[in-house]
Amino acid sequence: MKVIVTKNYEEMSALAAKEFAAVIQNKADCVLGLATGDTPIGMYRELVAMHEKNGLDFSKVSSVNLDEYYPITPDNDQSYRYFMNYHLFDHVNIDKANTNVPDGTAVDPDTFCRDYEAKIDALGGIDIQVLGIGRNGHIGFNEPDANGLIPDTHLTDLTANTIEANSRFFSSMDEVPKQALTMGIHSVFKARKIVILASGEGKADAVRAMLAGKITTTCPASLLCIHPDVTLICDEAAYSKV
Numbered sequence: 001m002k003v004i005v006t007k008n009y010e011e012m013s014a015l016a017a018k019e020f021a022a023v024i025q026n027k028a029d030c031v032l033g034l035a036t037g038d039t040p041i042g043m044y045r046e047l048v049a050m051h052e053k054n055g056l057d058f059s060k061v062s063s064v065n066l067d068e069y070y071p072i073t074p075d076n077d078q079s080y081r082y083f084m085n086y087h088l089f090d091h092v093n094i095d096k097a098n099t100n101v102p103d104g105t106a107v108d109p110d111t112f113c114r115d116y117e118a119k120i121d122a123l124g125g126i127d128i129q130v131l132g133i134g135r136n137g138h139i140g141f142n143e144p145d146a147n148g149l150i151p152d153t154h155l156t157d158l159t160a161n162t163i164e165a166n167s168r169f170f171s172s173m174d175e176v177p178k179q180a181l182t183m184g185i186h187s188v189f190k191a192r193k194i195v196i197l198a199s200g201e202g203k204a205d206a207v208r209a210m211l212a213g214k215i216t217t218t219c220p221a222s223l224l225c226i227h228p229d230v231t232l233i234c235d236e237a238a239y240s241k242v
């Protein structure tokens with residue numbers, strides 16, 4: 001894994017955006033693997049600025065997103081579809097028909113997951129995938145599990161901690177989704193290039209575990225060490241325990 005340590009969140013975001021812009025400039029009809037959460041917001045802001053100032057062209061770009069709550073409707077302001085529209089898609093010239101976020105309203109989630117995996121394959125795989133890392137080392141909603149991980153896109157139960165943490169965004173506990181649809185580690189590995197981002201001291205333990213030199217399903221991010229093209233871009237605070 002290539003490691004780049006930056007001074008701060010802004011520098012991390014700018015570097016990550018540069019990696020994405022290079023792929024888009026090199027291949028107009030590329031496939032972007034996208035993530036939600038606080039970490040990639042700065043990168044999306046940079047990409048929007050590159051579109052507005054330098055005409056970075058998304059017109060032929062496709063995208064696939066890592067995960068989505070289940071169940072949830074796309075117009076819910078806590079859905080990941082809403083997040084993507086708000087932070088990126090509404091501000092660049094991407095055709096929303098070419099953007100894929102797991103469908104939180106799917107009636108048959110198992111069939112949906114199989115189709116989502118097939119969709120990634122039909123697009124020819126992902127050219128560049130951005131990932132955040134959870135404080136517990138998760139990627140997407142692939143939570144640490146000593147008993148193993150499900151490799152492909154699947155429906156997963158959220159842990160009690162995650163439900164509790166998410167409850168602050170919803171008006172009542174009943175409204176907090178208890179499950180999510182997530183790409184698996186194998187789906188993520190279909191990306192030719194992966195950029196994993198980490199910012200802040202809160203991620204320092206997870207970054208240390210990821211780079212500890214051992215791959216283990218108790219730290220899903222550690223599995224990235226066996227992918228041939230992964231770059232960790234993290235700030236000094238996130239790297240402080242390595």
Ligand code: PGA
Nearest residue numbers: 037038039132133134140
């Ligand atoms: P964050 O989430 O970017 O909001 O820290 C990352 C993650 O949990 O994967």
